[in-house]
Amino acid sequence: MGQVTAREVMEMFDLTLISGEEGIGRHIPVSDISRPGLEMAGYFTHYPANRVQLLGKTELSFFALLDVEERRARMMKLCTADTPAVIVSHSMEVPVELMQASNETHVPVLQTSMPTTRFSSKLTNFLESKLAPTTAVHGVLVDVYGVGVLLMGKSGVGKSETALELVKKGHRLVADDAVEIRQEAENTLVGHPPKLIEHLLEIRGVGIIDIMTLFGASAVRTFKRISLVIDLEIWDPEKTYDRLGLEEETVQIIDTHLTKLTIPVRPGRNLAVIIEVAAMNYRLKKMGINAAEEFSNRLNDVIAQDNR
Incomplete structure (x- = not known):
């Protein structure tokens, strides 16, 4: 799981630091936001202290009705050792009691000009992306006809060469060799390239090539949702491979199950074309068109007629 600090939030959304500067490096452990x-x-029994606290017009207008002692007591309880940050929206004036409490407890108080609901939505999306469960896999991620295809297989099976052929055909490379994967939502995996090897592709015998320099900016992507996993393996004559496509195999990455195809590799097979067709067929299945099932139904109808 990734990490994010109050300083990163401040820089991302161009927030103004009001007080509690010593705590600007505090980690934000959860993506949930508290109003x-x-x-x-005065009800702190179930106070979610580990969340970012967002104060809008409603909270501060009520707070202004309290007497001085109540206001100071509430803000001291609001700013705890676990509170990552307090953010005030609408560029509203920050209460003196909040600034005093934040300086005493080292809880950073930030200010934004955005409306409360809009900022809450933007911050939630940012935190969910940053704090999403992550993993890294050995493979190549390409965007084929809008389908994120993760090519996997043993080293030397031809993943990078196949990706190069796909790029030449107009598809886009996301990552080669290592793919960083985040689960940004339920059943949603997004792949990214490591910064060190972004846009780069390794071809044995040629070396490292820069795809963006050779083919242009349209040949690369910085991230892509993964929809299909294709496992490339050396052709095994003793193994029976699926010829109809009726049985759908899946593979689990983090908490998401993805459709998996196993494609045998041997001389003479055009892997790039096969992967293009696999991506198009995947899209058709998602639209409700399954050629394998239609063939099976036709075959069953013919058998039923012959048995009459």
């Missing part, structure tokens, strides 16, 4: 309305009323 502490009940806490402003």
Whole structure:
């Protein structure tokens, strides 16, 4: 799982630091955001202190109705050792009691000009992306007809060469050799290239090539949702490979199950074309068109007629 600090949020959304500067490096452990309305009323029994606290017009207008002692007590309870940050929206004036409490507890108080709901949505999306479960796999990720295809297989089977052929055909490379994967939502895996090898492709006998320099910016992507996994393996004459496509195999990455195809590799097979067809067939299946099932139904109808 990734990490994000209050400083990163401040820089990402161009927030203004009001007080509590010593705590600007605090880690934000969860993507949930709290609107502490009940806490402003004095109810802290189930206070989610480990969340970013977002104060809008509703919370601060009620807070202004309290007497001085109540306001100071509420803000001291709001700013705990676990609170990553307090953010005030609409560029509203930050209460003096909040600034005093934040300086005492080293909880950073930030200010944004955005409306509360809009900022809450943007911050949630940012935190979910940053804090999503992550993993890294050995493979090549390409965008083929809008389908994120993850090519896997043993080293030397031809993953990078196949990706190069796909790029020449107009498809886009996302990552070669190592793919960093984030689960950004339920059943949603997004692949990224490591920064060190972004846009680069390794071809044995040629070396490292820069895809963006050779083929242009349209030949690369910085991220892509993974929809299909294709496992390339050396052709085994003793193994029976699926010829109809009726049985769908899946592979689990993090908590998501993805459709997996196993394609045998041997001289003479045009892997790039096969992967193009696999991607198009995957899209058709998602649209409800399954050629294998239609063939099976036709075959069953013929058998039923012959048995009459």
